[in-house]
Amino acid sequence: MSEASARLAGLFDGHRLTPTQRRIAQVLVRRAEEAPFLSSVELAESAGVSQPSVTRFAVALGFDGYPALRRRLREALRGGDGTPPAEAAEPNVYQQAVLAELAALRRLAAELADPTRLERAGRLLAGSRPLPVLGLRAAAAEARGFAYFAAKVHPDVRLLDEGGSHLADRIEQAADAGAAALLCFALPRYPRELVGALGVARTLGLDVVLVADSPLIPVAEPADQLFTAPVSTALSFDTACGPMLLGRALLEALCDALPDAQARLERFDTRAADRDVFLD
Missing domain, CATH: 3.40.50.10490 (Glucose-6-phosphate isomerase like protein; domain 1)
Structure with a gap:
């Protein structure tokens, strides 16, 4: 995933999205570089959903409409949203479990190429x-x-x-x-x-x-x-x-x-x- 895609993906973390809204989010992440410039109609066509679904998606993220979401997308790509905290030098048993899963998921990603x-x-x-x-x-x-x-x-x-x-x-x-x-x-x-x-x-x-x-x-x-x-x-x-x-x-x-x-x-x-x- 590119840095731009990762930044946009971070905007959607923590939000409960419907399957339709997740499809819209996937399109934005996949087309991160051009996402801030897509109209609601273009985004709807790309995701295979209706234009009102794009508006509902923006509202579900806490914006008053798609234009406000698009401004936020531009800000995210311009300045980023920070970086995750550094890993502890000696991970505890719970962190080790997470890291083991991450390693397995990376192998799975390669196998699904x-x-x-x-x-x-x-x-x-x-x-x-x-x-x-x-x-x-x-x-x-x-x-x-x-x-x-x-x-x-x-x-x-x-x-x-x-x-x-x-x-x-x-x-x-x-x-x-x-x-x-x-x-x-x-x-x-x-x-x-x-x-x-x-x-x-x-x-x-x-x-x-x-x-x-x-x-x-x-x-x-x-x-x-x-x-x-x-x-x-x-x-x-x-x-x-x-x-x-x-x-x-x-x-x-x-x-x-x-x-x-x-x-x-x-x-x-x-x-x-x-x-x-x-x-x-």
Whole structure:
């Protein structure tokens, strides 16, 4: 990321933005050098959103409108917003955990230099109606997070985050309803029943997209589309920033593959505002 992009990205930190607003922020960061000179209409076209969405984005950041935001963008690129504090000479155990995750994320960024596989998996998931999302025990949080956001753009997402004898039934029901693929998050320690669940999915002909911590996990098979990022063991319980970020990357690829994703997000934002769902 360039210095200019980093400065603009810092302006958006700490703000709760809707998916539509995040897309606008991404465009500004990506086009940092020219961002202060883009009109609201140009920015809206570049982000694939409506012009009123740009105005709402500016208001969400605390400005009274887009012109005020654009002035702030110019100031940020002119003077910067300071630099982060220096690292402690001897990081404590909590800092070490963060630094370990940062190192793993840098390796993941390098591995994602070619987005072809992610984009292919995104198209596969977008075309599956319904889309079952599986994650048990330690991986349940990643599955829930993906399913929560995917449901805003995909018409039929089915979360499978509980084991038991009914798990195979739910996979069979998804296949009977037309599912073509299954997304699975697999993190240590791997539940035994995950092997059986994935076996059912493969027997039914579902393509398995697997997000895991290692290419050597015991639940994977050669035909799976496998994406890996290690978990960190620096703390008493594993942290899984890499696998979570991989899930979000797949979610982005899913959005890009759905032609009506942006329209669905816009409708959700409008309905949420009408119902006063969120505090901000």
